[in-house]
Amino acid sequence: MVLKGIGGFYTVYLEDGQKITCTPRGRVKKAGMNLLAGDRVMVDRAGGGGTIEEILPRRTELYRPAIANVDQVVIVMALKKPDLNLFLLDRLLVLAEDQHLDAPICLNKMDLVKPGDFREVAETYRGIGYRVLKSSALLSRGIAEIRELLRDKVSVVAGPSGAGKSTLLNRLFPDLQLKTADISSKLKRGRHTTRHVELIPLDSGGVVADTPGFDQLKVKGIPAANLPFLFPEIGRLGEECRFKGCLHRREPGCRVREALAAGSLAVSRYDNYMGLLQEIEAERSY
Ligand SMILES: Nc1nc2c(ncn2[C@@H]2O[C@H](COP(=O)(O)OP(=O)(O)O)[C@@H](O)[C@H]2O)c(=O)[nH]1
Ligand SMILES: [Mg+2]
Ligand SMILES: [Zn+2]
Structure with missing residues (x-):
């Protein structure tokens, strides 16, 4: 599986867990198909290098972020800071439904609200059929459930800037060291700290992509x-x-x-x- 591509070089995650850098064979390039993170590919390792010979058919294709074969979008929303925005949540759910993706909902920063405060909201979405989890990256609550949710799947984490997506992923996988808002503000680099698309393989199986805020996403093109x-x-x-x-x-x-x-x-x-x-x-x- 392609984890990321930069300037024509692709990091490919092999079945045995190795990560190698590959370049595509000429005919793969000519076929006009852009390789995406998430693509499953056939690699020729003759001569010690890695050449991508073939891209296997895609099950799904997301454009923003550009990732192939996504199984689910884990929607992370803060309950506070920023306040829970149900319009944004429903917009993200609509986009996920339009792509036929599962969309479990993770309500984060539960440490900032009283227990039971958002019970009704959770029940509403569970009643519709969505999986709803509550978490606190700060107190390491709900982390085991999220890990279970990600197991053996290709997942994209989406949600507004500041919801705690990177912090949660860092809790899940301490050696990840994704940049979070705190660090970036110290570096004065603005709030959109996550840039390129990269799938991160998980010890427990599956891969996950952290994404910048999805706030600009439009429902464009939906009749x-x-x-x-x-x-x-x-x-x-x-x-x-x-x-x-x-x-x-x-x-x-x-x-x-x-x-x-x-x-x-x-x-x-x-x-x-x-x-x-x-x-x-x-x-x-x-
Ligand atoms: N109180 C509280 N703060 C959190 C929690 N999760 C993240 N934060 C803070 O929220 C801010 C934004 O987190 P970040 O992971 O960068 O958000 P992202 O933009 O969604 O990736 C940071 O200051 C985090 O420390 C949480 O569960 N509780
Ligand atoms: Mg982030
Ligand atoms: Zn009607």
Whole structure:
């Protein structure tokens, strides 16, 4: 598996755990396929070097960050500092759903809130079918669960800047030494401390990529008609709306609005659905 590529040189993680630097054979380059981190490749080791002979078919392909074969996006959100932003959480979930990726949610900095403060939020997302973990990188809480979550998978860690992504990964794998906000502010290098894409192999199996904040990610290119299905509970409810293609605004016989009125659909989820719908429609009118 390709872990990273810099200037035409690729670090390839072999099945026996070795990491070697490889260059692609001419015909791999000619095929016009850009090698991505996460690509599974066939390597020729004749002569002691490493030549990438073939890129195996990709199961999935993410663009930002550019990583192939991702299984899941672990969404890390702080409960405080910065305050939990459910609109951003739902946006990340929509992007993950659109790519057919699992998206476990990790609510970090639980040490900054009272126990039980965010129970309702956790229950809402569990009710939809998402895995929800709570953690504190500061107190090393929830670390074992996260390690288990990452086992044998290709994972991308996403979430707003400052949520604690790098700190959590450093807790998981102490020899990682990823830069965190504290260190970077000392170096006066701004807050976006994580730059290039690199998959890090885990002792327990699997690889993980730390990413810079996903805050700029747009829901660009998602057709309005698909959006309801990217909120799984809204998609399910919508199957019983009176009109096919109901967008759950003011249409008569809308089961989604009924569920909202009855309190069985979270108000924040509906509001965020409407917010993203508006964003998509504004995009189209440019
Ligand atoms: N109180 C508290 N602070 C944390 C926790 N996790 C991270 N931090 C702090 O939050 C800041 C941002 O962390 P960082 O890992 O750089 O965030 P990233 O931008 O998501 O990678 C740093 O000052 C960390 O020390 C936590 O669980 N509790
Ligand atoms: Mg970071
Ligand atoms: Zn409807």
